[in-house]
Amino acid sequence: MALESPLVQAEMVEAMEFPELAQRHQVSGVPQTTINHGAGRVVGAVPELTLLAEIQRALKNA
Amino acid sequence: MTEKLLNEEIARQVKEVFAQLQEPVEVLFFGRKEDCDYCADTLQLAQEIVELSDKLGLSVYDLDEDLSLAEQYHVDKAPGLALAGKDGDQISDYGIRYAGIPSGHEFSSLIHDLVLVSSRDSGLEQKTRDFLKGLEQPVLLQVFVTPT
Numbered sequence: 323m324a325l326e327s328p329l330v331q332a333e334m335v336e337a338m339e340f341p342e343l344a345q346r347h348q349v350s351g352v353p354q355t356t357i358n359h360g361a362g363r364v365v366g367a368v369p370e371l372t373l374l375a376e377i378q379r380a381l382k383n384a
Numbered sequence: 385m386t387e388k389l390l391n392e393e394i395a396r397q398v399k400e401v402f403a404q405l406q407e408p409v410e411v412l413f414f415g416r417k418e419d420c421d422y423c424a425d426t427l428q429l430a431q432e433i434v435e436l437s438d439k440l441g442l443s444v445y446d447l448d449e450d451l452s453l454a455e456q457y458h459v460d461k462a463p464g465l466a467l468a469g470k471d472g473d474q475i476s477d478y479g480i481r482y483a484g485i486p487s488g489h490e491f492s493s494l495i496h497d498l499v500l501v502s503s504r505d506s507g508l509e510q511k512t513r514d515f516l517k518g519l520e521q522p523v524l525l526q527v528f529v530t531p532t
Binding site: 323324325326327328329330331332333334335336337338339340344347349352353354355356357358359370371374377378381384 | 421422458461478479480481482483484485486490493500501504505506508509511512513515516517519520521522523524525526527528529530531
């Protein structure tokens with residue numbers, strides 16, 4: 323998604339190396355994707371459209 | 385000579401995958417002199433990976449000394465890797481980066497992302513592309529992973 327839009331940033335974070343950040347985002351299972359610092363969240367490797375729906379939900383609530 | 389992180393078999397497999405590389409990709413490494421347990425290994429890993437294809441390049445920076453560049457690429461953790469497109473002298477940031485050493489599962493994600501950036505095409509579904517085209521606010525996706 324980051325490749326397609328200049329507004330999207332994608333960061334892969336190694337949770338063990340950055341435990342504070344992982345804790346702040348309550349990472350319980352991996353992979354976990356946090357959207358805009360916690361406005362949205364998906365746990366697990368979900369289908370593309372599931373992630374898309376969660377991003378849309380997170381943006382609406384912002 | 386330091387021992388390689390990638391054994392011959394892995395290097396051979398990655399090289400095979402890299403046969404798909406299309407456009408050049410520049411990997412920007414951001415390290416830090418202190419308090420960075422994984423900087424040395426991550427740098428070595430990045431060096432070994434870019435050696436496997438002449439379409440890949442590596443630039444090495446310091447998160448503290450090259451702060452403005454790090455900010456430009458939104459890198460705020462060390463080790464940090466940004467995967468950028470390279471077209472002639474032009475480096476294009478796609479906002480794709482790794483915080484921490486990309487080992488284990490993340491190693492294959494990194495190889496996959498290099499191929500993706502090289503293709504300059506996400507392979508996403510039309511619905512997602514349409515949404516991204518109409519996007520008006522920033523979206524930060526942070527994918528938390530563990531090495532195993």
